Amino acid sequence: MTLKCSQKESRGDELVKFRWSVGLVIQRPSIRRRRRTLPPVDRGFSLLELLIVVAIIFVLFTLYFGGGTKGYQTKQIANCEKNLQNVYVALKTFSMDNHDQLPNAAGAATSEIPLSQLIPRCTTGTGFFICPGTKDSHLPDAQPFADRRISYAYYMGRTLNDGADQPLVTDRQVNTNSKRVGEPLFSSDGKKPGNNHRQYGGNALFCDGNVQSSPAHSAFALTNTPKVVLLNPKP
Numbered sequence: 001m002t003l004k005c006s007q008k009e010s011r012g013d014e015l016v017k018f019r020w021s022v023g024l025v026i027q028r029p030s031i032r033r034r035r036r037t038l039p040p041v042d043r044g045f046s047l048l049e050l051l052i053v054v055a056i057i058f059v060l061f062t063l064y065f066g067g068g069t070k071g072y073q074t075k076q077i078a079n080c081e082k083n084l085q086n087v088y089v090a091l092k093t094f095s096m097d098n099h100d101q102l103p104n105a106a107g108a109a110t111s112e113i114p115l116s117q118l119i120p121r122c123t124t125g126t127g128f129f130i131c132p133g134t135k136d137s138h139l140p141d142a143q144p145f146a147d148r149r150i151s152y153a154y155y156m157g158r159t160l161n162d163g164a165d166q167p168l169v170t171d172r173q174v175n176t177n178s179k180r181v182g183e184p185l186f187s188s189d190g191k192k193p194g195n196n197h198r199q200y201g202g203n204a205l206f207c208d209g210n211v212q213s214s215p216a217h218s219a220f221a222l223t224n225t226p227k228v229v230l231l232n233p234k235p
Contacts, residue, residue: 073200076133077213080171080196083128084205087115087152087169092209093122095160102168104156111154111231116146131171133197149234151196157228164208167222171202176230178223185218193235 094117095102103114119126119142126139131151139145153170160168174184174194186202187195194216196202201215204222212220224230 070200073133073197076131077197077201077203079132080203081211081213083131084152084169084203084211085209086123086125086128088205088209090118090123091168092160094118097121100159100161102156102159103154108156108231111152111156111233112148112150113146114156114231115150115152115154116144119144131196133171133202151233153230153232155224155228155230157225158207160207162207164206164210165221166207167204168207169205170222171196171204172232173230176224176232178221179218180221181219182217184216185214185222186216188216193232 091102103117105114105117108114115129124142126141126143126145129139129145129150129152130136134151136149136151139148139150151172153173153176155167155169158166158168162168171186172194173179174187179185185194186197186199187193188199190198194202199216201213203211203213204220205211214220222230
């Protein structure tokens with residue numbers, strides 16, 4: 001009797017061990033399958049994050065290079081200097097063809113009327129009569145612009161022999177008076193008149209061909225004389 005019980009117990013223990021071992025074999029593949037089905041970790045940018053980055057870059061670009069910013073206008077003042085140098089070449093050509101005289105028009109109220117005489121006799125290009133810092137409209141090439149609008153003021157009555165300290169062409173000015181050092185020359189608030197480069201100053205071309213930049217309050221003296229009148233462009 002004791003033998004039979006011990007045999008049953010041993011068989012029972014073997015059966016438990018067998019079931020336990022089979023259970024491990026069955027469970028292990030399921031564990032492995034569960035691990036394989038875990039979703040991969042996405043370490044890249046989401047579309048929303050990418051759009052936010054693009055928006056930030058756009059805002060920073062606009063703040064620095066927008067038409068009303070100092071960075072943008074500083075670059076345009078340099079381009080404006082090139083414009084005035086081209087205007088000087090046309091004026092020099094006119095002077096050589098007209099016994100050292102420069103464009104003059106009796107009773108002219110704005111700079112467009114005398115300077116229009118340069119087209120097309122002395123130059124067919126008109127783009128450099130528009131300051132790049134403004135939104136002034138494009139001028140058609142090789143066509144006089146007396147009835148249109150340019151960007152630059154002109155000291156009518158000068159000659160190229162008047163000297164390196166005498167102004168000839170400038171960005172729009174706040175008025176047509178003579179200017180002493182420190183007096184308002186260009187707009188100081190970005191509003192008209194004299195705001196070719198908003199509130200960041202502008203350029204002046206002198207009779208010897210050199211171009212100097214100035215802040216809103218004049219860095220140099222710009223004088224009229226009884227024979228010289230400053231003409232601003234059309235408002």
